[in-house]
Amino acid sequence: MEEMESNKGCRRKRQHGGLVTMPFIFANEACEKLAVVGFSTNMISYLTTQLHMPLTKAANTLTNFGGTSSLTPLIGAFMADSYAGRFWTITVASIIYQLGMTSLTLSAILPHLRPPPCKLGEQVCQEADTRQLAILYASLLLGALGAGGIRPCVVAFGADQFDESDPKQTAKTWRYFNWYYFVMGVSILVAVTVLVYIQDNIGWGWGSWNSNHSDVFINYCFYRVDTHFTGTWIQPGVHLQDCYRKRKLAMVSDPKLLYQNDELDAPISIGGKLLHTIHMKFLDKAAIVVEEDNFKQGQAPNLWRLNTVHRVEELKSIIRMGPIWAAGILLITAYAQQSTFSLQARFPCNKRSPWTGISQNPSKSQQVQCLSSP
Structure with a gap:
């Protein structure tokens, strides 16, 4: 009788969590990286060529977006640990993220949401007006808030799907972490190559649309949801x-x-x-x-x-951990220039490859070089 109850308990454990949830978790992480990295990599080009922002203002906008996206995970982690739990934090954040990316996609597609193209021979192009900038900033803010709820929770939520008291599932947890970072790396590589190519050669609307509508994450019946909140951040x-x-x-x-x-x-x-x-x-x-x-x-x-x-x-x-955290400040400060001024300096250069003769996108080639470097 006890053995039968034990088997029933094991079956109940397997009904939620486990490897069956991994494709959904990996898909959510891949979509988040495709959207954020795919747009932010080429964002300086979008702001200067489509919205006709001055370089300094565009660089400031990009770094503000990056800084906000780096701070909002603190809010997301606090909400997940203290009140909502990881699943609902990710779910709500994904919805907010979708709203931000949808409005950003619309601003790239609809002509009246961005300034008219530069006329031939014009030295000074018409900049985006207050309404167009408000839509841009609201979209970026929603995207940063959504990413703040997804980034700190996804990897831990995936680990929650395995029972650490079971030695077999402990081994699967390590396998999960390996695949998680592999999927994340591949997603970033696809974002800085394929999506940037689509944005430059097909259209910004198509590039943003692909980033946006690939972000799908809700399948409650498969997950093991932890309802115990520790309040770690308090x-x-x-x-x-x-x-x-x-x-x-x-x-x-x-x-x-x-x-x-x-x-x-x-x-x-x-x-x-x-x-x-x-x-x-x-x-x-x-x-x-x-x-x-x-x-x-x-x-x-x-x-x-x-x-x-x-x-x-x-x-x-x-x-x-404070000194370890502080050691990364200088690195991030230098890295922030990579997607702004140093990238913009490459646009006037001859971008054709000396070996193939094919025109290369500076943002794409620079990011690929950084990702492939040891």
Whole structure:
């Protein structure tokens, strides 16, 4: 009887998640990369040749879009971890993303949503008016918000489809990560070659349309949806508030006196419990038990007044990653110029290949060189 119930439980587990969900998750990631990379790679050309923006204004618009797209994942991750969960965050973000890409496609197709073409012999072309720019900026903002909900959640949502307690599925998880990054790399390569070619030789409307309408992601019945929200993004603020409130307390002589609760930390320590470290001891004060905490043994504490050692160590880990994160600032600052001024400088040059005689797109060839470099 127990064996039959166990088999039923296994069947229930297999009804949701597993490898059957991978094509949908990979398709969503591929479509997001096709749309964002395919348009942003050649965006400086679109802004200067179609909307007749000055180079400095176009470069500023492009970097603002890139910066916003890099900040919105913080909002998406916060919503997924604290309130909505990964599935619904991705679903809502995909809808917002679709709205942004649809309006961007319409602005590339409909003549009255962009300025008239330059007349032969004109030195100064008519720039986009306020209404046309408003549609462009609204489209880019919607695209950035949508990408912010998709990017931080898709890879983790894919990992959620496997049961880590099952050794067989743990091996499949690693296989999933390998295929995920392979699909992402291929999608980026297709975006900077095929889509850029379509935009330059067939039309911007076709290039944007292909990016937009390939983004399809909803098949709820296949997924394993986690409804437990940990509030991970709120915890650092909670810890810092506890540390500030207890800043005048003397540090305990024995770290074993700091508060620990394995049951409370179980949902956020699936990969293992963090041990106490001797660094940044001032943060340990958040785990000191005092009378003002109104803590009763056997009850869950108010985390705004008392935290566990594991949660304090999580904050320490985040702080330790600060220098690693900061090291990428200079790299991204230099990389931002690659799609703006350095790219625009190549347009007046002779773009024909000396070997084939075929005209090359500067943005496409530059991105391919960067992707293929070791």
